[in-house]
Amino acid sequence: MNKDTKIYVAGHTGLVGSAFVRQLQKKGYQNLVLRTHCELDLTDQAGVKEFFEKEKPGVVIDAAAKVGGIKANSEHMAEFYYINMQIQQNLIWSAFENGTKKFLFLGSACMYPTNCEQPMREEKILTGLPELTNEGYALAKIGGSRLCSYLYRQYGVEFISAIPANAYGIGDSFDLNHSHVIPALIRRFHEAKEQGRASVTIWGTGMALREFINTDDMADAGIFLLNHYLSNQPINIGTGEEISMLELAEVIKKITGFEGEVLTDPSKPDGMYRRLCDSTRIHELGWNPQKALHAGLTELYEWYLNNKKLKGWI
Template identity: 55%
Template sequence: MEKDSKIYVAGHRGLVGSAIVRQLEKQGYTNLVYRTSSELDLKDKTSVDAFFKTEKPEYVFLAAAKVGGIVANNEYPADFIRDNLLIQTNTIDAAYRNGVKKLLFLGSTCIYPKFAAQPMNEDSLLTGELEPTNEPYAIAKIAGIKMCESYNRQYGTNYISVMPTNLYGPNDNFDLETSHVLPALMRKFHEAKEENKSEVEVWGTGSPKREFLYSDDLADATIYLMNNYNGNQFVNVGVGKDLPIKELAEKIKKVVGFKGEIVFNTSKPDGTPRKLVDVSKLNEIGWQAQTTLDEGLEKAYDWFLENKETATSAAK
């Protein structure tokens, strides 16, 4: 990408999209295009076609998606599969028909089988059953990967896909009904501290292991891959190490300054036992994460404190 290339970031107000915009601006890219969901509904084919025809972006970062944690995925499975399929299909197809030079599609490591060998290698895709709690979302993301691969094969496009591990950072979703584990815990500990509560409840046993990547690191990786990787196989993006939820809860408790106890509600689901990604392919291409979990948690909590009112309102 040239510094003045026209770059469209879809989903620019979300956790991932906002980080990509910050990193592009930081690296000197000056011709960025984006629209809010009220200005451009990516689920509407006619609107998407008109946008691409008018704006003619050269590069596309497809970070727009309907996302959520276990609760949201369980309660709104139809919304997750429908909305994500529509967003991806409309954007990828319009990019092809309007001569986009390169597109980067953002997936998720939930595409991997529930009991995939750890760490999860790119070759593990479609080798086993998915985690039931987020299967509709995962199937939509797998469809996005296959759509990019298929367009490359049939039309000679240059579309790449990246699969980030669990993400956190500025503009995260802190709504307790729809958020992921890290921001949900951060909000729970903060409110417990404010209300002088003696304990905080954490869902599950605390034993499942998770890997966490700071959103600005992911953004840096996507720009690096856009400039340095051309290939039909998707690429995992992560830090290459994980930790138990129990340990994560202890770290967040410390960052927030909560003095009470942590109580695990073992009647609640744990989800997938482990989700560590193999980042050897990414490392070979020449990129590694720079932000440690302790550093990232401090940054994320600082952002939360500065944006508490909007961060704790309903999911954006």
């Protein structure tokens, strides 16, 4: 990408999209096209088509999605499937019809089958069923990734897809009904400390293993791929490190200063037991993450403390 390339970041106000804006500006890309949801509803096919016909961005980064944790995904599968399918199909097809040169679609590690061999290699997509608690979201993401692949194979356009590990970072949502596991735990431990509670209970057995990547690293990797990667196959973006949910809770407990006990609730689902991306391909291309988990969690906790009143997370 040239520094003056017109780049549209879809979903720029969200967790991942805002990180892409920060990293693009940091690297000197200033010709950014940004639209809020109020300005452009990405589920509106006609509106998206009109936007692309007018702006004709040279590069599109699709960081727009309806997202949530295990509770939201399991209770609202229909919305997670339908809304995400609408968003990504509108974006991908309008970009294709209007001559976008490069398109980066961001998938999810939940695209991999429940019983996938670990660490998960890109060729294992579609070799089995995704984990039930987030099946709707996973199927939608698989669909977007495959559409990019088909367009590349059929028309030769540089539409690529990446599969990041579980994302966290500045800009995350701490709404307990919709948040991912890290912000949910940070808020719960902080509030437990403030209220003097004796314990905090986490969902599941605490034994499930997860890999987390900071969104600044994810965005840096995405920009790297736009400049160095072209294939009809998706590519993983990960750290190669994993942590159990119980260990994660203990780390967050220390960062927030909570002094009580961490309990588990085995009656609640663990989700997929292990989900570690094999990121050998991107590492061999020359990209590696820079932010360690403890440093990223500490940074996010400080951001939460500075923004919780403004955002209404009290």
